[in-house]
Amino acid sequence: MAKTINIDPVTRIEGHARILLECNDAGTVEEAFFIVNELRGFERILVGMEAHTMPQVTARICGVCPTAHHLVAAKALDNAAGVEPPPAGRLLRELMYMGHMIHSHSLSLYVLAGPDLVFGLGGAAASQNIVGMVEHNPELSKKGLRLRSLGQKINEVIGGRGIHPVTAIAGGIAAKLTDAQFDRLKELTDEALTLACELAPVTKELLFRLFDDNPVLLDKLNVPSWYLGTVNGGKLNVYDGTLRAMDEDGRIRAEFNATDYVSYLAERTVKRSYAKEVFLNVDGAEHMYRVSTLARMNVVDGMETPLAQKEFEEFRNRYGRPSHNAILQMYCKLVELVYCCEKAGEIMGNPELRGPSRVAATINGKHGIAHIEAPRGVLIHDYKISEDGIIQAANMIVATQQNTAAINKSLKEGAINLLEGGDDEKMLNGLEFVVRCYDPCLACSTHAIGHMEFAVEVRCGGRMVRRIRRT
């Protein structure tokens, strides 16, 4: 029997997506797969490496959320060693992380999704990029870009580098900051909060207009699922806390520590997709769930800081709990952006920030697990370390992987309507928008930069019948 092996070189590169649609003989879409190759074998690459290098090495998994990997790796080593960093160590890590989140969320809102905000979804494609956006709304662009840059600089002052930071280690933070660096952080965090407060009302106005103009999308992307996110005393904390699971009706069904993740998260390989799917295992059944800013807004009872709490209340009053619509993630990011700027200022005011920042930590022969809320959702690192301090086994659960089942479900529903239309360009745009709403950690979700490299394969009875591609 003839067999075709399709090795698609573009999938090796971060930033490309492939969608597989499986149809029956009548041409109806039966299954849809969003195919991701994000981890690129890192779990295997880490085996045999020195465990203490994990914060530096795993940061290199991704240039989009390196600080999340850097810090969760350090936290997993803390857990292995059975130590807690001293207050200054924890505060500096959290402040570094606020910088990263500010950077990531402003990039996402004002650069990547910015054109959607400024132009809506129906404008002329040629002008819908950062240059067009800057021409059209220079004030918003300037503030958004500045906020991104401030976040990066906060991250850099503490982490040594804005991207791929180096200072978090087992037991705390290795760097000792000077008075001048603390002064600089104060300037950066003050300016960030001022900007976030100026941006919030303008951004909300644009978001509401986008939602009002696209009622069909709001309806189509309304996919009920379970949610998983981090709470600290019931409130949002992206650096640390317990994992809270909520069902599609908004009931809290479990709350657990990351160290118990194996009992709650079921990982499975899936037919024809490289990404493993993950399900929440609660009360003897497996449930499709999502992580992300939307998941966080659903599971938390409130925010730790006053201005963010106000924004949060407005969000919840408008959209309820849980809100299932992926398009609302842009709004959730705005609430979190205000939170992170405020929290950064709060940490700056904490006198414990200037104390000793590390304790001794022994990791040889230990097992360490930790989690963090990456910008796009729950991220778990799990290391088994030999007596010689070498990684024997590594497991990572990343945000995009946990959302894959929900992305596939949305794609299937979207594709059924779009395939019937017979317009390839429209189908690509429609499916692309569905994917972008989930904000997977791929540069391809960033349509603002050139064209998204994007391919859709339609198969019938295992045979490829069409391949639609835009490069």
Added chain:
Amino acid sequence: MRTLVVCIGNDLVGDDGVGHEIFRQLSKRALPSGVRVCLLGLGGIDIIDHLDGEELLIVVDAVQLGQPAGTVRVLPWEDIPASDLRPVSGHGIGIREALQVCRRLYPDKAAQNVYLVGVEGSCFNELGTGLTDIVRRAVPEAVGRVVELIDSGPVDQPADR
């Protein structure tokens, strides 16, 4: 003349590392006062933070413009290709777009004259192999073109069209 030289490239990725190599060579040379040289792994919007209203900005990067590998070209601002022609990296914003954003939002920071010194590469998908021989041999010429631009300034500098 106040000049900024921005070298772009990742030394881990084949010929994309040529910007990094040129940065290393330039850093070893004594350059006239008022000339700053910096390295950016990716081009992108971060370039705005490095600009400070220089009279001359020289961007050094690997390019894929369909020339034979190792060809060194000096292009004026208007001829710098749009981002979809950028080699290798899918993420980051193209240098041209970043400079357009800078001109609009921070006109005081934008450089008055901009040139790209591009080295045509052939290998952009191998990790850790270093530059190809032909691109490595082009490094002295590219460094020479950067130094010429610094010395003669933008006014009488003939660009390769």
